Amino acid sequence: MKKVFRIENIDCANCAAKLERRILKVDGVIKASVNFIAQRLTLEAEDERFDKVLEEVTKTAKKTEPDCIISLR
Amino acid sequence: MKNRLTLKQIKTLIRILVSLAAFIAVFAADKAVGLAGVFQGTNAWLFPFALYLAIYVVIGYDVLWRAARNILHGQIFDENFLMCFATLGAFALAIYRGVTGMEIEGFDEACAVLLFYQVGEFFQDYATCRSRRSISGLMDLRPDYANVLRDGVAVKTAPEEVAVGDIIVINPGEKVPLDGIAEEGETSFDTKALTGESLPRYVKSGDPVISGSVNIDSRITVRVEKEFYDSTVSRILDLVENAASEKSKAENFITKFAKYYTPAVVAIALLLAVIPGAVTGEWSVWVYRALSFLVVSCPCALVISIPLSFFAGIGAASRYGILIKGSNYLERFNNAGIFVFDKTGTLTKGNFALAKVETVSGVSEREILCLAATAESGSSHPIARSVLEAYGKEAKTGYTHTNRAGSGVIASKDGDVIACGNEKLMEECGIPFTPCSGVGTPVYVAENGIYKGYLLILDEVKPESREVITELKRMGAKSFMLTGDNHAIAANVAAETGIDGYTASLLPGDKVAKVEEMLQNKPEKEALCFVGDGINDAPVLMRSDIGIAMGGVGSDAAIEAADIVLMHDDLKGIPLARRIAKKTMSVVYQNIIFSVVVKLAILILSAVGLANMWVAVFGDVGVAVMAILNAMRVNGKYATR
Numbered sequence: 001m002k003k004v005f006r007i008e009n010i011d012c013a014n015c016a017a018k019l020e021r022r023i024l025k026v027d028g029v030i031k032a033s034v035n036f037i038a039q040r041l042t043l044e045a046e047d048e049r050f051d052k053v054l055e056e057v058t059k060t061a062k063k064t065e066p067d068c069i070i071s072l073r
Numbered sequence: 074m075k076n077r078l079t080l081k082q083i084k085t086l087i088r089i090l091v092s093l094a095a096f097i098a099v100f101a102a103d104k105a106v107g108l109a110g111v112f113q114g115t116n117a118w119l120f121p122f123a124l125y126l127a128i129y130v131v132i133g134y135d136v137l138w139r140a141a142r143n144i145l146h147g148q149i150f151d152e153n154f155l156m157c158f159a160t161l162g163a164f165a166l167a168i169y170r171g172v173t174g175m176e177i178e179g180f181d182e183a184c185a186v187l188l189f190y191q192v193g194e195f196f197q198d199y200a201t202c203r204s205r206r207s208i209s210g211l212m213d214l215r216p217d218y219a220n221v222l223r224d225g226v227a228v229k230t231a232p233e234e235v236a237v238g239d240i241i242v243i244n245p246g247e248k249v250p251l252d253g254i255a256e257e258g259e260t261s262f263d264t265k266a267l268t269g270e271s272l273p274r275y276v277k278s279g280d281p282v283i284s285g286s287v288n289i290d291s292r293i294t295v296r297v298e299k300e301f302y303d304s305t306v307s308r309i310l311d312l313v314e315n316a317a318s319e320k321s322k323a324e325n326f327i328t329k330f331a332k333y334y335t336p337a338v339v340a341i342a343l344l345l346a347v348i349p350g351a352v353t354g355e356w357s358v359w360v361y362r363a364l365s366f367l368v369v370s371c372p373c374a375l376v377i378s379i380p381l382s383f384f385a386g387i388g389a390a391s392r393y394g395i396l397i398k399g400s401n402y403l404e405r406f407n408n409a410g411i412f413v414f415d416k417t418g419t420l421t422k423g424n425f426a427l428a429k430v431e432t433v434s435g436v437s438e439r440e441i442l443c444l445a446a447t448a449e450s451g452s453s454h455p456i457a458r459s460v461l462e463a464y465g466k467e468a469k470t471g472y473t474h475t476n477r478a479g480s481g482v483i484a485s486k487d488g489d490v491i492a493c494g495n496e497k498l499m500e501e502c503g504i505p506f507t508p509c510s511g512v513g514t515p516v517y518v519a520e521n522g523i524y525k526g527y528l529l530i531l532d533e534v535k536p537e538s539r540e541v542i543t544e545l546k547r548m549g550a551k552s553f554m555l556t557g558d559n560h561a562i563a564a565n566v567a568a569e570t571g572i573d574g575y576t577a578s579l580l581p582g583d584k585v586a587k588v589e590e591m592l593q594n595k596p597e598k599e600a601l602c603f604v605g606d607g608i609n610d611a612p613v614l615m616r617s618d619i620g621i622a623m624g625g626v627g628s629d630a631a632i633e634a635a636d637i638v639l640m641h642d643d644l645k646g647i648p649l650a651r652r653i654a655k656k657t658m659s660v661v662y663q664n665i666i667f668s669v670v671v672k673l674a675i676l677i678l679s680a681v682g683l684a685n686m687w688v689a690v691f692g693d694v695g696v697a698v699m700a701i702l703n704a705m706r707v708n709g710k711y712a713t714r
Contacts, residue, residue: 011139012152012194012197012373012376012377013373013376013377013380014152014331014371014372014373014376014377015152017328017331017332017376020328021332033320035380036201036377036380037201037204037205037380037381037384038205038384039205063146064146064148066142066146
């Protein structure tokens, strides 16, 4: 399943790239892309445990970029 | 409205200005009278130190805070941390000089580095924000509400809640929220935001109304045909918002570069501090040079300017009604070497007109037209529609239609069989016929195996076709045409447009095979673009390197299958998109080379002691600002020619 989220309050483009690399390492994530300028997080994860993966991704994001907010559009 | 700062930005700006003013005052006083000389004694350095430290804290408390927080999360190569480390290190060096009784200096530097770092950050933030807004101009298309007629009263409703079949009212000045058909009233619609077309579109009862256009003249009621999520405006917004997820090679290169750049610079800085320091014993000199390294260790300028350029390119294109589905397509489009055009509806208008009717003796024109119209009545093919239009009356009903792909149609009812199509169909059915010699598409008509005559149908070449082909040639790209029509028509269109080559008499399935073949024979570096109107050519659009669909408004299949969508039916969008791609890519390369060269130059100069920390921070912020300004150039105006 692929979903697009809005991701706000990321400091810089490099931070976004860093965040993307970390999210990609989260178990269950198939594809992830963080676009700093468009403020979009595109997440593709296994269907059955999408919510679980999203939870983990959000946690990772908070750790990497404590100010960031992930929300459904 | 457009360039207004956010509250956060205003706060930061005030902080920067106050700190800058304080810094200049202290700095000037320091240079003029020497603040270290104000007080006597060994602790005289404390006075300038305290002043500079105060400014340092005002300008940099947030950086310090983020650095501390990120360390707790185990991120050592964090830019905040590195910046703090560099500046605090510079302070430490200056204190060391003060304590050991050397000449007092260095406090101003630490302060200035952080100050200019903040200036750079502010500028980046501002530029990103601006470009975000400029592209989201397209987001203004999103309708906020729909006026649904309930028992004769217009009720404001969320567009998502409107059902197919509902009647909505659109007042002058309002946006059309959902696709539909005009019911009552007539008006003009502004579709500029949607298609880039500046001429208003006149709509009367029975005409389709496309969501995202703005009513200019007068009140009109519209019967909703599609739900909000299927309506044009939602689909386009979806597409633009998701355009961001496909990344180009240049972007991937730069993020990869950034990944190794920071750790490498930090490692070299460490070596630079320790090894020559230990060898020469001049610790403060080498530690200082190492600290200057850390000032340029943040790759942000590079990382931001590349996607910003692409974003600006996609944004600029969207203002001309050209939707590009991702920066990778923009990058690839710059290398477009072969343009393959579908003929009908792309190079030609696709509005076939009956040019001539030829009958065998004893058959009247009306008779043959009636037969043809009856046979073609089940088809939506443009030729069929033109036949029906020429007939102008209701065709006979009750026939069973059998479509023969690429040759025609056979209609039968109670033993009456009408064959209507090209020469292939006649040959298949074994009907002797007189081949037509004129230019155009002949439609041969036979009833019960007896040849009756033919209709000659002609398609007009679009006025801009020739100009566009010529311009593509000037850009060094080859052009090619694929068509299902016969050689005579193809040769005629090829001559009129000046296209380099063509293949005629192709069945729909052959087009994919032909494109496959061309894909194999083209040079690896060049991209093959297929241009079609999105009707029947979705497989080819998908198979080619870059699929370009024309007349995207209203055609769902085209929007889905293509990589680049021309919202209105104008071929001139192709060379325009190509120019935008070219400019974007040249800015991207300029930025990559420029930033990398300047950064390396600063590193080398600091390593050998030719550049101090001032130069490092000015260079670093300067590169960022210039790269961003350069990226913004892409979002300019382009001649539509």
